[in-house]
Amino acid sequence: AAGRPLHVGPPSWAGHNRWSKVRNVKGPRDAARSRLFQRLSLMLRTAAREGGPDPALNAQLANVVEQCRAKNMPKASIEAAIHGAERSAAAARLLYEARGPGGSALLLEVLTDNPRRSQQEVRLILTRHGGTMAEGARHGFEQKGVVRVGPRDLQGQPVSLEAALEAALEAGAQDVCPDEEEDEEEEPALKFICETSALRTVRERLEASGLRPLSAAIEYLPRDRVTLPEGTREQAEHLLQALGDCPDIVRLYHNIQ
Numbered sequence: 001a002a003g004r005p006l007h008v009g010p011p012s013w014a015g016h017n018r019w020s021k022v023r024n025v026k027g028p029r030d031a032a033r034s035r036l037f038q039r040l041s042l043m044l045r046t047a048a049r050e051g052g053p054d055p056a057l058n059a060q061l062a063n064v065v066e067q068c069r070a071k072n073m074p075k076a077s078i079e080a081a082i083h084g085a086e087r088s089a090a091a092a093r094l095l096y097e098a099r100g101p102g103g104s105a106l107l108l109e110v111l112t113d114n115p116r117r118s119q120q121e122v123r124l125i126l127t128r129h130g131g132t133m134a135e136g137a138r139h140g141f142e143q144k145g146v147v148r149v150g151p152r153d154l155q156g157q158p159v160s161l162e163a164a165l166e167a168a169l170e171a172g173a174q175d176v177c178p179d180e181e182e183d184e185e186e187e188p189a190l191k192f193i194c195e196t197s198a199l200r201t202v203r204e205r206l207e208a209s210g211l212r213p214l215s216a217a218i219e220y221l222p223r224d225r226v227t228l229p230e231g232t233r234e235q236a237e238h239l240l241q242a243l244g245d246c247p248d249i250v251r252l253y254h255n256i257q
Contacts, residue, residue, distance in 0.1 A: 039250050040068050041081040042111050046093075048085035059200075063216055070150070070214035089113040096122055097137035100239050100254065101130040102232040105137040107220050108243065109251035118248040125246060129239035140255055141220040145199030148179055150212035151187035159211060164190050171205035172198055189214055193221065222255035 043064045051058035055065050061082070068078050092115050096108040112118040126132055153159055161176075168176040172194060179189040190211075194202045196218050203216040228236055236256055243252055 035245065035247055036071060037073055037077060038247050039111075040064065040071065040073055041077065042091060043250060044068065044078065044081035045085040045088045046091045046111060048082045049088070049090060053082050053085060066213065067215045070148075094118070095138070096133065097135055098122075098126055098131055099134040099137060100126075100256070101235040102226065102228040104226055104228065104236055105140040105222070105255045106131070106243075107138060107141055107253040108249050109253075110248050111250045112248040121246060121248065122243070125242045126239070129242055130235050131239050138220075140224070141222055141253060143196055143218055144174075144221045145194040145196045145202065145216070146219045146221075147173070147192040147194070147199065147203045147206060147216045148214040149190045149192060149206055150214055151189055152212065153210045154207075154212050155210065159190060164192075164211075167206055167209045167211060168192055170209060171202045173202050173206075219251070220253045222253070225255050225257040227257045 044061070047058060047061040047064050051060055053061070055062035065078060091111050091113050094110040094112065094115060096110060096119070098106040098108060100106050108122060110118050110122070123133055149159070149164075151159055164176045168174075171192065173192040174195070175193040177191055177193075179191040192202060192206060199216055199218065203213050207213050233256070236254075240252065240254065240256075243249055
């Protein structure tokens with residue numbers, strides 16, 4: 001959706017400014033991080049249940065562990081989630097198709113131990129923000145391999161776009177672009193796109209070239225994007241925010257420009 005604008009306001013008293021930061025910045029940020037770690041823990045437990053607790057023998061688990069490390073999830077939390085996999089309830093993987101404001105298309109990857117509850121929650125969020133469950137939305141997306149690479153290489157040096165393009169050609173990737181999903185205060189990662197069958201090879205070649213892969217996964221990318229008018233766009237942003245706050249949704253895809 002939209003980029004995050006930088007708001008510059010008048011100076012305020014130190015005490016009030018400090019309280020504002022705690023209330024308006026730290027609180028929401030901590031809550032978002034807590035939700036993220038909750039999702040990652042569920043993904044770790046599910047991957048460990050399905051393929052075993054050893055990342056060296058379980059590619060799916062290894063990829064989730066990479067994502068956890070990239071998001072600075074504590075090592076103890078990662079290990080606790082993996083070791084607790086056998087004691088946890090089995091989770092179902094679901095893909096919901098939906099339409100948002102202005103006819104936008106959405107795909108929601110859900111991981112849950114209670115599919116009925118999750119479907120009710122997602123349906124309620126959609127209804128409140130001008131969306132609806134809708135079969136056929138999936139046709140607006142195609143599956144691609146996506147390798148996210150850190151903005152700095154293994155030596156700690158910034159990766160220029162020119163260097164990224166050269167690395168993409170050598171690795172066999174089809175495209176490379178900045179990742180729009182990074183947190184506000186983080187440097188944007190680079191997103192290398194390839195055919196699903198080439199995902200592992202591209203990841204290995206990028207790492208061999210000195211780049212720092214953060215994750216590698218098969219994702220749904222929109223075939224075309226839609227531009228929404230201002231009022232509809234604002235409504236769509238509220239919908240995406242509400243869906244992002246839903247703990248059962250582990251991946252959210254949309255075609256909004």
